[in-house]
Amino acid sequence: MKAEPAHQIRLLDLQETDSRLDQLAYRARNLPEIAELQRLDTRIGELHDQLAATATELSDLDREQSKAEADVDQVRVRAERDTKRLDAGHVSSPKELEGLQSEIASLQRRQSELEEIVLEIMERREAAEARDTGLRKELEAAQAEREDAEERRSSAMVEIDADRSSAARRRERILAEIPEDLLGLYVKLRDQHSGVGAAALRYGRCEGCKLALSTAEIGQIRQASADEVLRCEECRRILVRTDESGF
Ligand SMILES: [Zn+2]
Known part of the structure; x- marks a missing residue:
């Protein structure tokens, strides 16, 4: 799947907002x-x-x-x-x-x-x-x-x-900026992986499963184009490259 890097970054904002909403719902129940x-x-x-x-x-x-x-x-x-x-x-x-x-x-x-x-x-x-x-x-x-x-x-x-x-309200604004196919994948993965469908790649580590990527995986990511939607080999979540990815 392809998606503009800016849209992929926006997906992380959506994830953050969804997690915030989950936390608030948990707090209200408990x-x-x-x-x-x-x-x-x-x-x-x-x-x-x-x-x-x-x-x-x-x-x-x-x-x-x-x-x-x-x-x-x-x-x-x-x-x-x-x-x-x-x-x-x-x-x-x-x-x-x-x-x-x-x-x-x-x-x-x-x-x-x-x-x-x-x-x-x-x-x-x-x-x-x-x-x-x-x-x-x-x-x-x-x-x-x-x-x-x-x-x-x-x-x-x-x-x-x-x-x-x-x-x-923030979620509504973000949703309008994310392409449908990327959103669809995120929603599916969020359901499957306890509320987290997209994670940042931070200093060679997936923020979703907290595991460091293998050298081979990092090599593949380096060669992938910026609009390629990546997935963590370990947890299968969408892996988003950011300024802090480390390469
Ligand atoms: Zn992972």
Whole structure:
């Protein structure tokens, strides 16, 4: 293939711009903030789940407490009624009196037991409330951290996008200057050789595979005309002669 030396040099500019675009795409995909946001989203999700579980626990405890308090009231009212009857002195039969006193004593025991239950529920409620407060604080901190990471991610993306646009514009300008057949070969080789289709020949070395050319190869290149499109014997990339080629 033949191409003017100036077009071959322009191919190196295209390669540089394409590599720059590849780097920018890699940077955009691998911003540390992306992993950070994923981690924070998982954490925030877990905290929401834990908060929902705690809210259920709190409402269950509220219901339990109301029920236990109603039980206490019921027993207390009954004991008070019995005590009033006793105090009023209307009960005269010793058997009935004994029965009433024993009922009052048993109601009082029952009331203490039920009050114990209420206290125990209140303690559990306090613990659940403390857990709820802790989780809310943790959630708030995680959300603030997320906002911060999101801000850093988006300002990094703004920077990357601006660099991408200017590289893309540069690429368009360069493309217009490269003959179609040379461009076609470059695109094919770039696909095959991890993004690098054209490399400079620099001081007897291919910049694509970094290997020094053999004496025989250098001899052939010296004899080749300037518009001959050369290929590296080693990596098969387009080899472009520059002022720094060394001959
Ligand atoms: Zn090479």
